[in-house]
Amino acid sequence: MPIAVIDFETTGSSPGQGARATEIAAVLVDEGRIVGHYQSLMNSGAWVPPFIEQLTGISNAMLADAPPAQAVMREVLRFTAGCPLVAHNAAFDRGFWQAETERAGCERDPAHVFACTVRLSRRLHPQAPNHRLGTLAAWHRLPDTGRAHRALADATTAAHLLLRQQQDLADRLGLASAGLADHRWLCTAQAWPVARVERACRGGGGGRAAGARGAGARGAPAAGRQLRGPRRRPAAAASIGA
Numbered sequence: 001m002p003i004a005v006i007d008f009e010t011t012g013s014s015p016g017q018g019a020r021a022t023e024i025a026a027v028l029v030d031e032g033r034i035v036g037h038y039q040s041l042m043n044s045g046a047w048v049p050p051f052i053e054q055l056t057g058i059s060n061a062m063l064a065d066a067p068p069a070q071a072v073m074r075e076v077l078r079f080t081a082g083c084p085l086v087a088h089n090a091a092f093d094r095g096f097w098q099a100e101t102e103r104a105g106c107e108r109d110p111a112h113v114f115a116c117t118v119r120l121s122r123r124l125h126p127q128a129p130n131h132r133l134g135t136l137a138a139w140h141r142l143p144d145t146g147r148a149h150r151a152l153a154d155a156t157t158a159a160h161l162l163l164r165q166q167q168d169l170a171d172r173l174g175l176a177s178a179g180l181a182d183h184r185w186l187c188t189a190q191a192w193p194v195a196r197v198e199r200a201c202r203g204g205g206g207g208r209a210a211g212a213r214g215a216g217a218r219g220a221p222a223a224g225r226q227l228r229g230p231r232r233r234p235a236a237a238a239s240i241g242a
Contacts, residue, residue, distance in 0.1 A: 002030040003183055004080040005162055006087045006114075007155035008096045009056045011046045015099035020046035021069060022058050024100075025151035026080050027159040032167075032180055034159055038079045039152040041066035042100075056149045073104035082111045084183040088133045088158040090116035115183060117158055119190035120165045123197045124172075133157055140164055172201035 005027045012019030021042050028036040041058065043066040053059050066072075087093035094114045101108060121131045128139050134148055134157075142160040146153035166180035169189055175181055181189070189197060 002028040002035060002083050003162070004028055004083040004085050005155050005159040006080075006085050006093050006097060007151045007158060008093050009058055009149065009151050010096060011048055011052055013092070015095055018046075019096075020044040021096050021100050022046070022048060022052075022056070022063060023151040024072060024076055025155040026076055027152075027155045028080075028083070029086075029159050029162060032163060034156070037152065037156070038076055039155075040072045040075070042069040042072045043067060044069040044103075057147065058150075069100060070104040073100045074106060077101065077104075077106055077109065080112065081109060084115070085112050086115045086117060086158070086162050086183075086186070088117045088154070088161070090114040090118070113183075113187065115186035116190055117161050117165060120169075120186060121161070123189060123192060123194050124165055124168050126194055133161070136161055172197075 007025050008021045009023040010019050010021050021044065023039070023041050025037065025039040027034055041063060043063045048058060048060050048063065085094075085097070097112070097114075098108070117133075117136075118131050121128060121136055125136075125139075129135055133154060136142075137144075137157050137160070140161065142157060142164070145156040145160070148154060148157075163180070166182075166186070169175070169181035169185060170179065173181070173185075175185070189200075192200070
């Protein structure tokens with residue numbers, strides 16, 4: 001089952017304070033590679049403050065011609081149906097994901113459980129200079145995906161970071177025979193203290209088996225108007241651009 005890596009651009013820091021989404025991207029990752037993506041601006045009627053416009057390059061004029069936010073959320077929910085989710089600083093994106101889903105009048109997908117690449121980075125690579133996406137991209141020498149603070153570029157960078165983390169976690173825990181660490185492992189490892197991650201990585205096969213059972217027991221499900229990939233395509237989706 002693919003994992004969908006999500007990124008929002010927004011008018012502010014929290015939907016609880018009235019901020020709304022202005023752009024969303026979802027990048028599908030499966031079997032160690034990127035297999036598809038979705039991206040769209042979102043017109044919610046919210047005003048974009050000047051400093052946000054300068055940061056993201058998304059202007060009020062651009063949003064005036066964008067599709068309605070509710071329609072975009074319905075499309076991205078179809079695109080990510082059944083996929084577990086990942087985001088960089090997932091608490092931020094999860095808040096907007098839930099708020100915009102509710103505003104669109106859609107039911108929550110039980111598969112849409114978030115893992116967080118920030119939390120994973122703090123545990124797998126505590127020696128990194130910091131855990132900002134741009135810093136980690138440079139530190140890990142990830143591919144250049146374009147302008148930061150645009151949803152598709154950031155989601156694609158986060159997808160490359162996720163692939164690195166899945167491989168690192170699998171290597172450290174001795175999961176080579178099972179391939180990359182799956183979403184259940186990500187949800188388990190991100191909740192461990194750093195010292196426990198280090199102990200698990202030094203442990204033997206018995207500890208690995210117990211950890212895998214624990215991941216399932218904690219309930220992390222197994223396995224998001226440009227659209228591309230092997231999943232269902234909305235009729236209104238456009239072809240990919242740069």
